[in-house]
Amino acid sequence: MADDKQSPAPATAVGTADVITPVQETTDRPQPVNTQADKAAKFIAEHGEVTFDYEEEKRVLKRVDMRILPLIxxxxxxxxxxxxxxxxxxxxGIMEDANLKSLEYSWLGSILYIAQLIFQPLAAFLLVKLPTGKVIGVAIICWGTCAAVMAACTDFKSLLALRFFLGSFEAMIAPSCLAVTQMWWRRSEQTLRASYWTSMNGVTFIVGSLVTYGLGHIVSTKIYRYQTIFIFCGCLTVIFGVIFIIFMPDSPMEAKYLNERERIIAVERLRANQMGVASRQWKWDHIKETLTDIKTLLWFILIVAISIPSxxxxxxxxxxxxxFGYSNFNAILFSMPTGAVQVFMIVGSAWLATRLGRKGVVLTGVACFPTVGTIIMLTVPRTDGGNKGVLLLGYYLVQCFAAITPMIFAWSAQNTGGDTKKKTSSAVMFMGMCTGNIIGPLLYNTKDAPMYRPGxxxxxxxxxxxxxxGLLIPMYLLLLNNKHSKRRxxxxxxxVIIDESMMKRTGMEDSKTIELEQNEHAQRSVEDDNGLNDLPDLQNEDFIYVY
Incomplete structure (x- = not known):
């Protein structure tokens, strides 16, 4: 099944999926739902199903984008x-001010990911059992406090301890952003949304460099410059954490800023994902499937591989x-284009993957850029500050790797069903990311400057x-789709079934296809729909894997 592929559709059609299939509005008494089903199934059973058209759903999607997207x-x-x-x-001068040795600085980079690695299983459990919005907001306040308190650290041991606590609380954010993306948007919408929040890596380079450039000019006899930066960043984070708790709903079913009809539409439109929305039930069979799922292992290897250079x-x-031969402040200024490169590559590659419907091929193409950049940095001589421009070009090409990580996250998320499995699979992915980020800084050493050849x-x-x-994984996904087809x-x-969740609402050329899909979906009740029965993807024969 092509990923995110567009198909034309008539604007007048109505329904809950991208093929725009109608759901009969019911005034009957709420029907009982399987106690193991997703919370969204219970919500629909209690409130009744509704009929809505494209324009109405578009308004709901806009409201979701305007509220949820800025927060994540x-x-x-x-x-x-x-x-x-x-x-x-x-x-x-943090190395001099805090009396850090070369490998001690490397460990300050790695310890944060060691903490994240340790706390990923707990993060997965909390995201299943507790209200998502509250969990994220509290985590933001806690790590912001750690960042601010880090200003009081003036030696390796204290910095190491605070970086560990910082990583412990930050372990929550990346899997929770992925969980929120799965919870609020269709699979066809998830790739770009995931690219938006991961592109904040690049925005951070730009904003962080400007802030550092400005605060770095503050000279005080009572406080080191690095302490000023820690205080500023930490305090801003705490303020945002409070805002997040106030405005972030825990799920579409609990979004008070939407009226009841809008909440039902927000839930109904996700049914075609075949992924569930939120169950608040921890299921051990999902854990078992996660740990025995070959594609989860493949993505784990993939995320470790890209996280090592990251x-x-x-x-x-x-x-x-x-x-390369630049001064301290010029080094900051020349790192700013890195952020622009990352934002462009992250969003651009997500758009291209959506357009082509092939993440694996796009991922392989993106990997060519950092490969070329690394070769340039390894082969171009550095004599008396010469070749700065060529070396800088190589460095910017290497930064294109930033587009690979979010694509892996989105690719894995779109191919995982079941609430507990989604959270635990995300935890496995982020444990892989942490593993790579632990190893990465240790491959570099200030003693290897200026070439840093081993790293x-x-x-x-x-x-x-x-x-x-990127070329091998789609072959395995094709095998899984064939297996599900035989099972059906x-x-x-x-x-052969149409993956409604990966289509666009711009229309379908064959109106008869729409009519067939409408008839089929109209007969499908909440109880019979695997999309809201909280099934892991390997057990759900209606789940279609995307390449």
Whole structure:
């Protein structure tokens, strides 16, 4: 099944899926629903199903985008800002002021991801059992406090402890942003939404560099410059955390800013995802399927491979630019285009994957850019500050790797069904990300300056591996789709079904297809619809994997 592929559709059609299928409005007494079903199924059973048209759903989607998207954009921005503050202050004498040795600085980069790795299972459990909005908001306040308190740390041990606590609370944010994306948007909408919040990595580079440039000029005999930066970033994060708790709903069923009809539409439109919305039930069979799912293992390897260079470049990026022959402040200014490159590549590659309907191919294509950039940085000589422009070009090409991580997240999320499995699968993915980010900074050492050859060679190998996996994984997904097709035939269903969740509402050329889909969907009750029965994807024969 092509991923995010567009198909034309008539604007007058009505319904709950991208084929725009109608659901009969009912005035009957609420029907009982399987106690193991998703919370959304119970919500629809209690409130009744409704008929709505494209324009009405479009208004609901706009309201979701206007409220939910800015909040998760801000959450991801601030966690990236606080996490990256160590890189910003690296060229302002933190190693001298805090008496850090070369490997101690590397450990400050790795310890944050060690904490995230340890706390990912707990994050998955909390996201299933507790209200999502409240959990995220509290986590933001806690890590913002840690970032601010870090200003009081003036030696390796205290910095290490605070970076560990910072990582512990930040362990919540990335999987929760992914969970929110799965909870509020169709699969056809998730790729771009995920690219928006992950592009905050690039925005952080720009804003963080400007803030660091400005605060770095503050000279005080009572406080180090790196302490000023920590205080500023931490306090802003705490303020945003309070705002997040006030305005972020826990699920579409509990979104008080929507009226009852809008909440029903927000839930109904997600039924075609075949992924569920929120169950608040921890299911061990989902855990078992996650741990035995081959595609989860493949994505784990993929995310580790790209996170190794990500961790190293993130921690040592400004130092690498400085060693091209730039001064401290010029190194900050020249790191700003890095953010623009990342934003362009993240959003651009997501758009291209949506357009082509093939994430694997796009992912492989993106991996070519950092591969070329790394080769440039390894082969171009650095003599007396010469070749700055070429080296800087190589560094910017390497930064294109930022587009790969969000694509892996979206690809994995779109191919996982069942609430507990979605959360635990996300936890596995982020544990892989943490593992790579732990390893990455340790491959670099200030003693290897200015070439940093061991780290760059390791990165080159990882980029090539990522490109290869981008071509291999779709082959396995094709096998899974064939397996589900055979299973549907055994159960008396159609072998080929339309994946409504991956279509656009711009219309379908064949109106007869719409009519057939309407008739089929109209007969499908909430109880019989696998999309809201909280089934893991391997057990749901109606689940279609996207390439």
């Amino acid at each position: 954009l801000g959450a991801y921005f601030f966690q990236q800002l606080d996490k990256s503050a160590l890189s910003y202050v690296s060229i302002f 961790g190293g470049i993130s921690a040592f990026g400004n130092l690498i630019i400085k060693d 760059l060679i390791a990165n080159l190998i990882m980029f090539v591996l990522v490109g290869a996996l 035939v055994e159960l008396g269903k159609q072998a």
